Amino acid sequence: MGVEETARAWVAEHWKGVDDPAWRRSVYAAGYATPSWPAGPGALGCSRTESEAIRAVFADAGAPGACRELAPFNEDPWLNLIGGPILAFGTDDQRERVLGPLLTGEVDQGCLLYSEPGAGSDLAALQTRADLDGDEYVVNGQKVWTSGGHEASFGLLVARTDWDVPKHAGISFFVFPMHQPGVEVRPIRQITGGSRFSEVFLTNARVPAANLIGGAGNGWKVLQVALAAERRGMGELVLDSAGGPTATERRPPLFSRSDDLVAAARDAGRLDDPVVRDEIMKLHIWRLVNDWTAARAIAELRASGSSSLASLGKLANSRILHGSAALRFRLLGTRALQYDEAADPEGHQVDHDVMMAFINSIGGGSDQIQRNIISERVLGLPKGPEPDKGVPFNDVLKSDATRSLG
């Protein structure tokens, strides 16, 4: 019997129309949670095509919880973020303990414990320390820009376990339990006045040595797998939004992509102002060419599995987001002086966008880091001097390891 028939028989026998923890556990135990992952807990080691067939079997029956490795990044971000590193570097035991609860639905929320006050663009300069104590590591330090820190049951933590080797070589990667004393999550108040991110203070917090993924000192390599998954996810988001918010309308994006800016100019009575028209058209063109470059990137990715174009979109987006928000801000005139969501939601949104545009130009690698990456990896330009290269991390000039923003 082929996998598809086997699955059909299994679903017929087990699916009672109730999606509860017991059902999820049985899907996991039967290997249908992630069938095309390498054989092991929750998986069958079958091909992607077979998994797609199994997915169809479950979908036909209206049975949820199967073939989650096929889902888009956004539907299952944590499975993607931690699945890759564990499959690549983890043990069977880690697979069972860490991925099992994610796949059975006992756990669904994690957080990222990567950046630090002293390690932003230069993440490998992180100074959170993890010191072995029996069969546990004791963790001390500060992380920043963590989303969902309060809700998360686990964090993906990179911490330094060896200070006498060059920076990349002393880093280790942990799946870290968040619910414990010694973990303090404090919201960061942003320039917008809101709080989307937190700083996380780790004071004598503990993580089992069994949760070290890939061995001590291999954390940088493990992290690259997690970051690659994150970038893939971001890429999917870009692809989803390519064509822009108006792509579903009847008018093609070529005509409609900047309806928001046109409406703003019309509302301001400035649509016949040649300077405003020129500015709108510049932004309109930037938006469209960036959409089209993204479309080219998709085509290249499909054809060859890689695309140097994919690294350009985020950088190119900065001038679009900053420029669009700034234009709408100026078009509002003195109305934009008020920043009060209740009194003027639309005006508030424009002010908010002016500030939020920095998320693109700073977050996930600032524009300047992006330019370094593009010039080195795409154009092949040489690296500049690296004063910390090959130097034991203890001897490297460092920023302060902690700085509270609360």
Next chain:
Amino acid sequence: MFAPLTADQQEFQALVRDFMTRKSTEAEVRRLMETEEGYDPEVWRRMAEELGLQGLVIGEEHGGQGAGWIELGVVLEEMGRVLLCAPFLSTVVLAGSAILEAGDPDAAAARLPGIARGQTIAALAFPGENGRWDAAGVTARAVRDGDGRRISGAAPATIDGHVADVFVVPARGEDGAISLFLVDRGDGVQTRPLRTLDLTRKVADVTFAGAPAQPLGEPGAGWPVLERVLALAAVGLAAEQAGGARAALEMSVAYLKERVQFGQPIGAFQALKHMAADVLVEVESASSAAAYARWAAAEAREELPAAAALAAAFCTEAFVTAAHQNIQFHGGMGFTWEVPAHLYFKRARADEILLGDAQHHRELLARRLGL
């Protein structure tokens, strides 16, 4: 729309690139730019006979290839890359499109085979003395002379006008309506080559003094045709510009890796790396704009006017940026005649105003969006 080039199209692209790289070397460009004609008739003949480039979008019934604007866009990008010195934009994209778009079977049958065979060089005598890119730029006058017409007027910056055998001339009749005409080089036609900033593309001052003319297309319906021709020309020039911008960046990157100062290749300095990364964004964006525009020209004519204006506005500035920064990267060497950076810079600057500048095209785009 961004179906990647098909295997056939890619093969064709490789063929064209190989031809252009061999035939339009820097030495060749420098030789031809010093000549008055500005092109190599032997290369022109081989472009037609071996690759069929002049007849690419001309139907097979007129001796052409019957291919489309995707292929033509690919060809123009390759030509732009090597600064090919040849009357291609004028003959094929400007005048050729006018004959194709005019919907005049007799003129098509009479003129297109010569263009496709590489035997006819043609030019568009537009705009007139006022240099305007709207209908007001049509300043030549057509008067009745028995059954025929005679044209008087001037087009002081006609691309390749000095070598054209035939001119497409928009002109106003006695009633002011705009019609297109064909005027053969001969009595009443005077052309004077200009000393140009961009030596790789020649421009001539063309004067018609009662020159005998044949109508091209419907009388009085010249402006809509000309507008379409200018849109197609914008698509063609954008493709050239995208290719030129890429070549300028490639030159920059090579120099950044090779030139050493302060004990390291200058490409290791972040100030220059960041400039280069920004130029790459412009170059790839220009390729995207050019690709969209050629697709619109080939398969989505309802989007052509807007897509052409968009590509013209963007690619013009991208090429200027890439060529400008290329000189800046080269420092003192970039200011010399010996280093070819100035050839790309002059082409980029001339292109910037060749069919109207970027602001003009952005305003056209705004109108074509209904604003």
